Amino acid sequence: MRAFSKTIAFMMSLWLLCTATALAQTVKVGIAAEPYPPFASSDASGKWGGWEIEFMEALCAEAKIDCVLTPVAWDGIIPALTTGKIDIIAASMSITEDRKKLIDFSEPYYRSPVRIVGPKNRQMEATAAGLKGLVLGVQAATTHEDYVHKHFADSVAEIKIYQTQDEAQQDLVSGRIDALQAEAIGLDAFLESEPGSCCEFKGDVPDDPDLLGEGAGLGLRKGDDALREKLNAAIKAIRANGKYKKITDRYFSFDIYGQ
Structure with missing residues (x-):
């Protein structure tokens, strides 16, 4: 019984270590290197800001993932995702049928006429x-x-x-x-x-x-289902707890989420 307990304790310790490592894993968030205010742009010092930047900060905090902004030229952002240079596209990318043939998407996080x-x-x-x-x-x-x-x-x-x-x-x-x-x-x-x-x-x-398309979604590699589910849950959570609205109110006088 003692030996069995030690085995269980070891397995639990290993599981906790793996979980902590997973939470600390760096996820590269690809943003378009070209400015797109009020969603994303950089100042003279190179610091990025804007609605989409703040949205991603809140989303990553909610999802408990360590996100690093990675600027990528817009016309190469999907290849950067599929080749593993980035893990998420957060660049106001519309969800379209053609793009869904290449990559997966989160649920829409805003819509615009x-x-x-x-x-x-x-x-x-x-x-x-x-x-x-x-x-x-x-x-x-x-x-x-x-x-x-x-x-x-x-x-x-x-x-x-x-x-x-x-x-x-x-x-x-x-x-x-x-x-x-x-x-x-x-x-x-x-x-x-x-x-x-x-x-x-x-x-x-x-x-x-x-x-x-259907609105703007976060782009993900095909089959990255665990990350997609985590991001979808985080989008829902920050909508429910008011963080989404708080960020949006700083930039827009209307609800950009849509239906």
Whole structure:
């Protein structure tokens, strides 16, 4: 009996050690290296901040995992995940059928309408007919790039592709493009800025769930089910305990979670 008890005690000690090691495991959270305010951007010292950064800090604390922010170029962020350079994508990535063929996703953690923005003194609508003959800007390697090529390519004069949202917004302000498509939440911060005072929302684009997706989700490697379940539980928990709302209220005047 004594020998059996010692065996049980040893196994329990080993289990506790393994559990502690698992909790201390570093999880690399991939964020887009390009700024995307108010979700994520870095200051002059290189420190990252924004809604998505604070959201991930709260989520990792709730899930009891040690998360390290790892900036990655947006157009290489899925390969970085699948090759193991990062473990989670937290970069406002829309959940789409095409992406689900490559990676898994958490439950959506926010949703945003997709809108067209343009100069206040320019008449246009967020439709193929309403954008006819205009130069339309969009960020590369996004669902928006796929959308404009599918729905607006035959009507606009030109589709200009940008590596970052900031570059597209700068060209809109300077008049090098006539309109820009992106998520309403991201564009809202631009319109409230001094440079963005030139412009306004022109309307929501017609929905296309196959391209625009189900909302933003955390990207995960195929089969990483334990981490996905842990993150889903943490999303639910910070929604329930008020941490999600507290963070969101610092950046937005409305609920970005959606239905």
